[in-house]
Every structure is written in structure tokens, then in C-alpha cells.
Amino acid sequence: MKTVKAPIGVEGPGFFATSFDEVIGIARANSLWPLPFATSCCGIEFMATMGSHYDFGRFGAERLSFSPRQADVLMVMGTIAKKMAPVVRQVYEQMAEPRWVMAVGACASSGGIFDTYSVLQGIDEIVPVDIYVPGCPPRPEQIIDGFMQIQEMAKNESLRRRETEEYKKLLAKYEIV
Amino acid sequence: MTKISNNFLLEQLQSKFGDKILSYDEPHGMLTVVADPSINIEILEFLFQEPQLQYQFLTDVCGIHYPDQDLPLGVVYHLHSLANNHRVRFKFFLPDHNPHIRTASQLHAGANWMERETFDFYGIIFDGHPNLKRILNVDEMEVFPLRKEFPLEDPNRIDKQDKFFGR
Numbered sequence: 001m002k003t004v005k006a007p008i009g010v011e012g013p014g015f016f017a018t019s020f021d022e023v024i025g026i027a028r029a030n031s032l033w034p035l036p037f038a039t040s041c042c043g044i045e046f047m048a049t050m051g052s053h054y055d056f057g058r059f060g061a062e063r064l065s066f067s068p069r070q071a072d073v074l075m076v077m078g079t080i081a082k083k084m085a086p087v088v089r090q091v092y093e094q095m096a097e098p099r100w101v102m103a104v105g106a107c108a109s110s111g112g113i114f115d116t117y118s119v120l121q122g123i124d125e126i127v128p129v130d131i132y133v134p135g136c137p138p139r140p141e142q143i144i145d146g147f148m149q150i151q152e153m154a155k156n157e158s159l160r161r162r163e164t165e166e167y168k169k170l171l172a173k174y175e176i177v
Numbered sequence: 178m179t180k181i182s183n184n185f186l187l188e189q190l191q192s193k194f195g196d197k198i199l200s201y202d203e204p205h206g207m208l209t210v211v212a213d214p215s216i217n218i219e220i221l222e223f224l225f226q227e228p229q230l231q232y233q234f235l236t237d238v239c240g241i242h243y244p245d246q247d248l249p250l251g252v253v254y255h256l257h258s259l260a261n262n263h264r265v266r267f268k269f270f271l272p273d274h275n276p277h278i279r280t281a282s283q284l285h286a287g288a289n290w291m292e293r294e295t296f297d298f299y300g301i302i303f304d305g306h307p308n309l310k311r312i313l314n315v316d317e318m319e320v321f322p323l324r325k326e327f328p329l330e331d332p333n334r335i336d337k338q339d340k341f342f343g344r
Contacts, residue, residue: 083315111334117322118314121334 004030021159028072028098029154030060032147035071037091039078042105042137046077049140059147068094073150074127077137079107080120092127093176097162100150103129104143106136128170180261181229183208189230193223207266214252214269218279224256224265225284232256232265235281238291240299241268244325249273252301254281271301273324280306298323 004026009018036046049056050064065071068091080088092101103123106112109132111121123129130153133146161167171177183203190198190210197213212220224232236255243249248270257264269278280303281288292303293312300321303309311318320327330337 083313110336111331115330115334115337117327117329117331119331121331125333 024159025155025157029151032059032061032072032100032150032154033063033065033070034061034073034075034147035065035068035091035095037074037076037078037088039076039080039084040107042077042108042135045137045140046075046104046143049143054140054144056144056147059144059151061147068092069096071095072099072154073147074099074101075104076101076108076123077104079112079114080123081118082120083118085120085126088123089126098154098157100130100153101127102131102133102146102150104133104146105138106134109134112136126174127176128174179263181258181263183265186230186263186265189227190220190223194220207264209266209268211268211270214271214278217252217254217267217269218281218284220267221254221256221281221284224258230258231260232258232263234259235285235287235291236264238281238288238295240295240301240323242273242299242324244273246270250276250299250301250324252278252295276301277304278302279304282306297321300324 006016007018007022007026009016009022011017036043038044038046048054056062061073068074072095074092074095076088092099101123103109107114107119108123109129111119113136115121120126131146131149133142135142138146158164183206186208187201187210194212194216197216198210199213200211202209221232224230234257236257237253238255239253241251241253243251250271250273252269252271254267254269255264256267271278276299278301280292282292282303283305289307290312292306293309295301296303296306296309297311297314298321310316314322322329
């Protein structure tokens with residue numbers, strides 16, 4: 001059985017000492033609540049991912065959050081029409097830090113085959129994206145792989161990444177306060 | 178089975194509206210009539226009320242754009258007589274500058290959204306429409322995207338630049 005590896009620390013009889021950075025990183029990584037923003041066929045693949053065969057719950061994502069306020073990962077799966085863009089943006093703005101964004105599939109990543117006046121050419125035009133999952137649509141394994149990359153980020157990032165200069169600059173680029 | 182023929186309908190229209198019926202055709206067996214846009218509502222009302230005809234179901238309203246024609250913009254009505262199981266198509270051509278035509282929404286309630294869609298994509302103004310504003314596109318859009326002079330592709334897309342394909 002796969003269990004979470006113990007962080008670097010000092011171990012003795014009856015105690016274990018480590019840093020908050022390590023422990024909180026592990027805790028976050030193994031309890032990420034996704035907010036599925038499913039608009040088309042990638043959403044169907046996500047349903048398969050959540051089902052018993054692929055069992056997304058194994059990665060601490062058992063509990064989907066349909067409110068952005070309690071969500072950690074925004075998973076945008078599907079074509080985002082320009083009329084939908086302000087909605088995605090508002091959902092992102094309502095999420096609390098720390099927050100991550102996954103663009104699942106070709107449409108969310110780049111507009112995909114819909115190179116047209118009415119479709120957003122990738123959600124990175126309106127919100128910062130952490131992970132792009134390629135595919136049209138991607139298989140559940142790919143979605144899981146993308147999610148595991150986010151877990152790695154959550155483990156290894158600074159606990160307050162929102163206070164880093166780089167992150168502030170990124171959000172300023174998108175004019176998100 | 179169809180209870181009336183294309184010829185019968187055409188004769189009815191020609192005897193009623195005379196030379197306002199500009200031309201007609203039968204692509205795939207469906208009567209298609211091009212008529213003067215000033216009488217669009219009179220035609221729809223006549224077809225609706227005439228007991229022998231009863232074209233009371235408006236299947237579709239849409240626009241078309243043929244940039245090379247003298248009157249490049251068109252409004253197309255598809256009508257269905259449920260009583261006679263017969264369909265007919267009408268086309269009214271308009272200039273591309275300031276195109277006006279009267280609304281059918283008082284006669285057919287279903288025309289309301291279809292005319293808004295036609296306005297949204299082609300900029301055809303339906304006089305007398307109760308709420309003529311965009312329905313499918315974003316409200317901030319400044320162009321009428323299905324007119325041929327506007328490019329279909331999104332200008333923000335960068336991965337289709339020629340240099341990535343060695344052109």
C-alpha cells in the first residue's frame with residue numbers, strides 16, 4: 001500500500017520534529033478540494049476520473065467543492081466561450097489562497113479546434129494557470145497526472161506564495177487584486 | 178402526405194401580390210420565393226390567415242450575406258403549414274448599409290429570439306421588435322460576426338502564425 005512518506009525531520013523515541021513548511025505542504029497536497037468547472041467533453045472524462053474505476057478520491061480529492069470559497073484547485077474542463085469568461089474569472093477571484101488552476105484539455109488550454117471569434121483562446125487570457133493537461137479530451141490518467149503535478153507544487157511551494165514578489169507580479173498582470 | 182402543391186401556393190402568392198414576388202426556385206423540391214422586403218409582414222399574414230394555406234408555424238428566421246450582390250444582406254423565413262404538411266421558404270434582400278425590415282414578432286411569438294439572433298450576427302434591424310439586442314454574443318461585441326468582412330478567427334491566437342509552419 002502506498003502511504004505518504006514522512007518529511008525530513010528528527011526522530012526519537014516518542015517524538016518527531018519537523019518544520020511547518022513540510023507538514024502543512026503534505027497536508028495540503030493530500031487534501032486538495034477541486035472545483036470542477038466542466039463545460040464539455042473533458043468534463044465527461046472528469047466524471048470517469050471521479051468514478052470507481054479511476055477513483056480520484058485516492059489523491060485526497062474525494063470531496064468536490066462546488067463553492068469556490070472552499071476550493072483549492074479550479075479545474076477548467078472544456079471550451080470557454082467569451083461570454084463565459086467573466087464567470088470563470090469571478091469563480092477564480094472568489095477562491096481563497098492558496099489556489100491552483102488546471103486547464104484540462106485543448107480547449108481550456110488554447111481554444112483547441114475552436115479558433116473563432118466567440119471562443120476564448122485559452123483560459124490563461126483571463127486567469128493564471130498552473131498546469132495544462134493536453135488532450136482532446138485527455139484520458140483520466142492524464143487528468144490524474146496533472147493533478148499529481150499540482151500536489152507536487154503544493155508540497156514544495158512556500159506556504160505563503162501569495163506574498164512572493166513573483167506571485168504578486170503575476171496577479172497584477174491579470175489585474176487581480 | 179402534402180395536401181397542397183408548390184404550384185398552387187405560388188399561384189396564390191402571385192395573384193395576391195403580383196410583381197412584388199420577384200423570383201422563385203425549387204431547390205430539393207422546396208419552394209423558395211424571393212419577394213420585396215416592404216411586404217414581408219403582409220405575406221406572412223396572408224399565409225397565416227388564408228384558410229386553405231394556414232402557414233402558422235415559423236420554423237426559422239435567419240440571415241444571409243452575399244457580398245457580391247447589389248442587395249447583399251438577406252432575411253430568410255422558413256414556414257410550415259401543419260394543416261397541409263407543406264413547407265415554404267421566403268427570402269427578402271436588403272442593402273448592407275442600414276438594413277431595415279419589419280418584425281414578425283407580433284404575428285409569430287417565436288420570431289422574437291430568432292430576429293434577435295439575426296440582428297446579433299448580421300446587424301439587420303427589425304423595426305417594431307420589442308427588445309432588439311444581442312442574444313448569443315457578448316454584449317460588448319462591436320461587429321456583426323457572420324458578415325463576410327469580419328474575420329472568423331480570433332485575433333489573439335498566436336500558435337497559428339505562419340512562422341511556426343515554415344511559411
